[in-house]
Structures are given as structure tokens and as C-alpha cells.
Amino acid sequence: MGENLVLREKREIEGRSDSDKTIDPANLEMFEIARKAGMETAFDRLLRQEPKCPYCFTGVSCRNCAMGPCRITAKADRGVCGATADVMVARGLLRNTLAGTASHVDHARHVALALLHAARGEAPYRIRDEAKLRRLGETLGIEGAGSMPVEKLAEAVAVLALQEIGATHANGGRWLRMHATEERLETWSRLDVLPEGGMLPVLEGMHRTSMGNDADPVNLVLGCIKAGIADGFYGLHMSTDLQDVLFGTPKPKLSQAGMGVLREDCVNIACHGHVPVLSEKIVEAAEALEEEAKKAGAAGINVVGICCTGNEILERQGIPAVGNELNSELVIATGALDAVVVDYQCIFPALVPAAKCFHTKIITTAPTVKIPGAEHVEFDERRADEVAREIVRRAIENFRSRDRSRVHIPEFRTRVLAGFSVEALLEVLSKLNSSDPLAPLVEAISSGDVKGAVAIVGCSNPRVPHDMMHVELAKELVKRDILVLATGCAAHAHAKTGLMKPEGAEMAGERLRRVLKVLGEAAGMGSLPPVLHFGSCVDNSRISQLLKALAERLGVAIKDLPVAASAPEYNTEKALSIGTWAVALGITTHVNPLPRITGSEVVTSLLTEKAEELLGARFLHSPDPVEAADMLEEVILEKRRKLGLEG
Numbered sequence: 001m002g003e004n005l006v007l008r009e010k011r012e013i014e015g016r017s018d019s020d021k022t023i024d025p026a027n028l029e030m031f032e033i034a035r036k037a038g039m040e041t042a043f044d045r046l047l048r049q050e051p052k053c054p055y056c057f058t059g060v061s062c063r064n065c066a067m068g069p070c071r072i073t074a075k076a077d078r079g080v081c082g083a084t085a086d087v088m089v090a091r092g093l094l095r096n097t098l099a100g101t102a103s104h105v106d107h108a109r110h111v112a113l114a115l116l117h118a119a120r121g122e123a124p125y126r127i128r129d130e131a132k133l134r135r136l137g138e139t140l141g142i143e144g145a146g147s148m149p150v151e152k153l154a155e156a157v158a159v160l161a162l163q164e165i166g167a168t169h170a171n172g173g174r175w176l177r178m179h180a181t182e183e184r185l186e187t188w189s190r191l192d193v194l195p196e197g198g199m200l201p202v203l204e205g206m207h208r209t210s211m212g213n214d215a216d217p218v219n220l221v222l223g224c225i226k227a228g229i230a231d232g233f234y235g236l237h238m239s240t241d242l243q244d245v246l247f248g249t250p251k252p253k254l255s256q257a258g259m260g261v262l263r264e265d266c267v268n269i270a271c272h273g274h275v276p277v278l279s280e281k282i283v284e285a286a287e288a289l290e291e292e293a294k295k296a297g298a299a300g301i302n303v304v305g306i307c308c309t310g311n312e313i314l315e316r317q318g319i320p321a322v323g324n325e326l327n328s329e330l331v332i333a334t335g336a337l338d339a340v341v342v343d344y345q346c347i348f349p350a351l352v353p354a355a356k357c358f359h360t361k362i363i364t365t366a367p368t369v370k371i372p373g374a375e376h377v378e379f380d381e382r383r384a385d386e387v388a389r390e391i392v393r394r395a396i397e398n399f400r401s402r403d404r405s406r407v408h409i410p411e412f413r414t415r416v417l418a419g420f421s422v423e424a425l426l427e428v429l430s431k432l433n434s435s436d437p438l439a440p441l442v443e444a445i446s447s448g449d450v451k452g453a454v455a456i457v458g459c460s461n462p463r464v465p466h467d468m469m470h471v472e473l474a475k476e477l478v479k480r481d482i483l484v485l486a487t488g489c490a491a492h493a494h495a496k497t498g499l500m501k502p503e504g505a506e507m508a509g510e511r512l513r514r515v516l517k518v519l520g521e522a523a524g525m526g527s528l529p530p531v532l533h534f535g536s537c538v539d540n541s542r543i544s545q546l547l548k549a550l551a552e553r554l555g556v557a558i559k560d561l562p563v564a565a566s567a568p569e570y571n572t573e574k575a576l577s578i579g580t581w582a583v584a585l586g587i588t589t590h591v592n593p594l595p596r597i598t599g600s601e602v603v604t605s606l607l608t609e610k611a612e613e614l615l616g617a618r619f620l621h622s623p624d625p626v627e628a629a630d631m632l633e634e635v636i637l638e639k640r641r642k643l644g645l646e647g
């Protein structure tokens with residue numbers, strides 16, 4: 001079966017023309033220019049990887065010890081140690097999930113350290129959302145949280161966060177308990193998948209997947225669920241909470257998205273990666289050094305965002321979004337980018353050879369993310385202003401060496417309304433009902449005006465036509481009166497195609513359109529868009545926060561709400577851990593492309609069927625947006641029927 005899938009994908013990928021590879025018109029325009037400049041992209045490199053290894057493709061290979069590498073074949077139904085196909089698949093899946101969890105928990109750790117240094121007066125950040133800090137302190141049980149000096153409280157919260165990340169036995173779990181529902185805590189406790197800290201499941205998981213340990217595929221999949229839960233609470237929720245405290249809780253704001261946000265007359269700096277601890281400072285430094293840019297002959301400094309750090313500075317500062325993962329190389333071919341400053345995660349090493357074809361500087365900043373050929377300016381939050389200025393100055397300097405005859409900026413850009421935190425959404429809703437802000441949303445769902453909601457999240461992946469699944473799936477859902485919430489690279493895709501501007505409401509079904517108009521008018525924005533920008537990938541926590549509030553308001557479990565999720569173009573291990581968390585929360589989640597699990601019946605049936613019994617949710621797969629929409633709508637309709645709701 002693996003061989004067939006591999007050959008089918010090979011034929012499909014090799015048969016693609018440029019317009020089959022992406023629906024982003026700016027990328028299409030850039031393909032030609034990139035080729036002429038001798039620059040290659042992920043789309044080219046993918047072709048050279050075809051056909052893929054059928055064993056890896058289906059998960060039945062193992063490199064965990066030096067007796068191998070092993071694979072399951074017609075003549076070998078076990079690896080040298082005796083591991084079966086089920087064990088190899090489950091073990092591989094767990095290792096991938098752990099890497100995702102580690103990424104987000106380490107991100108949270110970085111933000112907690114920045115908060116700690118800021119609280120002690122050792123780093124140049126200030127607390128922008130004191131009210132949220134006090135709410136967090138109180139919910140976490142910090143004595144005197146309502147009245148103690150703000151720096152003291154920030155220090156206590158930061159210390160607690162770091163302890164929670166490192167908790168190794170039953171002394172942690174406060175962040176988890178703060179954000180999880182009672183019903184879920186009971187379910188996870190019953191399954192013995194409650195993680196007490198952020199790092200423990202990663203430590204334990206690496207141990208149990210090494211040679212000669214856990215050989216029970218079911219137990220290993222439970223390890224995946226535990227890692228997913230750890231990611232959700234000690235990674236995503238903690239990052240969002242602390243980032244909101246430090247940089248402010250987002251409020252809706254209009255900005256722009258698409259490659260056309262670059263400016264020919266300005267120094268263009270793209271922030272790429274994930275953590276706003278750096279990108280917020282780049283935005284500040286760019287403002288402060290405007291005059292220096294003018295002296296270099298530019299009209300000013302234009303900061304734009306790529307991937308999730310792009311979402312972070314868009315949702316808080318209204319910084320334009322230039323594109324997602326699969327725009328990150330081609331945007332260099334505009335010849336207008338003076339610097340791409342990266343922190344961590346989702347940074348293609350290929351940015352460096354791509355930049356060599358133009359004048360762009362790639363500036364790495366994290367001690368753990370260096371790329372040969374890039375310039376490295378090490379970031380330390382205690383010297384944040386100094387480092388950010390150094391980076392911006394390097395970009396200004398590089399503007400002078402820009403070859404103006406090679407600048408080609410595609411015109412595509414569109415308006416985007418971003419910045420939907422739960423707090424902001426409640427503020428909008430409270431204009432309709434100040435004593436019970438969730439009531440208008442509950443009524444709209446009960447009547448069927450809003451049939452349900454789907455979170456479309458995650459990456460772009462050259463194996464899938466770029467942005468196509470994100471956009472076509474969203475269009476299909478909103479047409480059926482299903483509200484879409486989006487984060488990550490998915491949000492970039494929706495933003496670029498106008499699904500996130502108020503006028504995008506025209507694409508929604510009639511009933512949903514009416515609700516969006518009522519809400520938008522209450523917010524003074526005309527109409528809300530049919531796809532709401534909920535931020536970066538760590539901000540999937542905001543969706544969990546909203547669902548918890550809705551479930552508690554209705555007196556039901558999250559698993560009973562008419563909601564679902566999709567990562568229709570996923571590529572990263574982080575998407576796997578977030579998806580696993582979503583299913584653990586009780587949210588049925590569609591994924592595409594197919595994860596590397598099809599070599600094991602046990603693992604596949606556990607995740608796509610049995611999970612429903614254990615968690616009230618399961619994974620779905622379809623490579624087709626209409627079929628995926630049908631599946632997700634069916635999940636929503638089934639939940640509505642069980643709740644006794646009309647429509």
C-alpha cells in the first residue's frame with residue numbers, strides 16, 4: 001500500500017505546472033524571477049525528493065539504534081530488536097510529537113525568562129497588560145495578586161511559569177488546571193495522561209521511545225496524547241498568557257497582507273520566526289531609527305512579518321503580513337528585502353542560498369538557530385534594544401547596496417482585520433449584551449444562524465498546492481454558515497485572499513453574513529470577516545479559551561460543542577502536537593497530508609476511530625477541500641443533533 005501511495009503522490013507532484021503549485025498570485029509572479037536569478041525553492045527541491053521512501057512514508061522504519069536502520073518488508077515483519085510495524089509507527093509518531101511539544105514549551109520558557117528579567121529591571125520591557133497579569137496571578141493562586149506591586153507580581157508569575165515547565169513530579173499542573181475544564185481533567189486523569197509539567201512528557205517520551213523500552217503501540221499513543229496536552233497548556237497557553245502581559249492583549253485592527261506590502265522606497269525588514277520578544281523590539285527600533293534610514297536615501301523603514309512572528313506583530317502592532325512559510329523564499333526574489341531577521345522555528349536553511357542570489361541579508365539571532373552563510377547577531381532580552389538597533393542598522397546599511405534595477409514587487413495586497421483575542425471578542429459581544437456577553441453568540445449558534453465553527457490552522461506544505469486547501473476549505477465552510485477561526489500560516493492564506501477583511505463577509509452564507517453584520521456594526525466596523533484572525537500558532541490557546549468559556553456557559557463539555565478543526569496543509573512536528581492537543585480537548589481534527597501512520601492498523605484505528613470513545617474526538621483525513629468540508633460539517637451537525645439544536 002505504501003508503494004502505491006508514494007507513486008500516486010510522485011505522479012501528482014511531477015505533473016504540476018506552476019499554477020498548480022500555489023494559488024498565491026505573488027508567488028506565481030516570483031517563480032519566473034527566481035528561476036532567472038538561479039534561485040531554487042522548496043517546490044523545486046520537493047521534485048528532487050520524488051519518489052519518497054515508502055517505508056518512511058508509512059512510518060514502518062526505525063533509526064533509533066545502531067543495529068538498524070530497520071524497516072518492515074515482505075521478508076521482515078520485525079526490526080532487529082523485534083519491534084513490529086505498530087511499534088515503529090507509534091514510536092516515530094511519539095518522537096515527532098515530542099519535538100513539537102519541546103518547541104512550544106521552549107518558546108514559553110523564553111517568554112517567561114523575558115518577563116522575569118523585565119520584572120527585575122534587567123531587561124527593557126514593560127508590562128503592557130497589568131489587568132491580565134493580575135487575573136493570571138489570582139487564578140494561579142498567588143497570594144496578594146490583586147494588590148502587590150506589579151513588578152513583584154510579574155516576577156512571581158514568571159518564576160511560577162518556569163517551575164511549571166520544569167516540574168518533574170506532582171508539584172506542577174497549575175497552568176493546566178487554570179485553563180482546562182473539569183470534565184477534561186477527569187478524562188485525562190482516567191487515561192493517566194495528565195502532564196504535571198511541560199518538560200516531563202518530553203523527557204519521559206524520549207526515554208520510552210529509545211531502544212528496548214515501550215513496545216506497546218497503545219501505550220505509546222497515550223504518550224502522544226500526554227505530550228499534546230503538555231504542549232497545549234505549558235506551551236501554547238503559557239506563551240500567549242505571558243506575551244499578552246508583556247506586549248498587550250490584541251484588539252481588532254486593520255492592516256494589509258500579501259507581497260505587495262513591501263515598499264520600493266523604504267528599507268524593508270522582514271521579521272520571521274515565532275517569538276515577539278525579538279520582533280516587538282525590531283518594530284520599536286525601526287521607529288527610532290527612521291532618520292538614519294532617511295539619511296541613507298530611503299523614505300523610511302517598512303517592517304513586515306512572515307509566519308508566526310508576523311502574526312504576533314500584526315495582531316498587536318498592525319504590522320503588515322508579507323506571507324507564510326511558502327512565501328518566505330520567494331519574497332527574497334522581489335529584490336526589495338534588505339534584511340530577513342529570524343528567531344526560531346520554521347526557518348528554511350535555504351533562505352541563505354536564496355538570499356545569495358539577491359542583496360538580502362539573513363540575520364539569525366538565536367544561539368540555537370545558526371545557519372552557515374547568514375549573519376549572526378545574538379539576541380539577549382537583557383540587551384534587547386541594543387541588539388534590535390544593531391539589526392535595523394545592518395538593514396539600513398544594506399539598503400545602500402540594493403540594486404534598484406532588480407526590484408520587482410508584485411502588486412498583490414489586501415486589507416486584513418486581525419487581532420481577535422477572546423478578550424476583544426467579548427468586548428464586541430458585550431456591546432450587544434453587557435451583562436452576559438456570550439449570550440448573542442450562544443443564541444446565534446442555537447438558532448443555527450451560526451451552524452458551528454471550525455479552526456483552520458497550521459502550515460503550508462509544497463506537497464499540497466500552496467494556500468489552496470486553507471482557502472477553498474474556508475470558502476466552503478463559510479458558505480455553509482460555519483464560522484472559521486484561523487491562526488498560523490493558514491491565517492496568512494486567508495488574509496491574502498480577502499477572507500479576513502470586512503467585505504469578505506460576502507463569501508459567507510446568508511445567515512452567517514447577517515450575524516457578522518450585527519456583530520461588526522456593534523464593534524463599529526461595518527461587518528466582521530467570515531474568517532477571524534486569532535493570531536499565531538501559540539494563539540491556538542485563544543481558541544481553547546473561547547471554547548472553554550462557551551462550554552461552561554452552556555453547561556456542556558467541549559467535546560459536545562458544534563466545533564471542529566483542520567490543519568489542511570500541515571508540515572511541522574508542532575502541528576502534530578497541536579493537533580493531538582486539539583483531539584485531547586475533544587475537538588475532531590482534519591489533517592492533510594496523510595501523517596506517517598498508515599503502516600500500522602493499530603495506530604491508525606486508534607487515532608481515527610477509537611479516540612472518539614476515549615476523548616470524544618478523532619482525526620480525519622481528506623486531500624480534497626470539499627470532501628473535508630463535508631466531513632467537518634457532518635461532525636458539526638452530529639453535535640447539533642445531540643444537543644437538540646435546530647438547523
Ligand code: BF8
Nearest residue numbers: 308346458459488489537
Ligand atoms: O507555528 S503554521 S509552518 S509558521 S508551524 Fe510554522 Fe506551521 Fe507556519 Fe508558525 Ni505554526
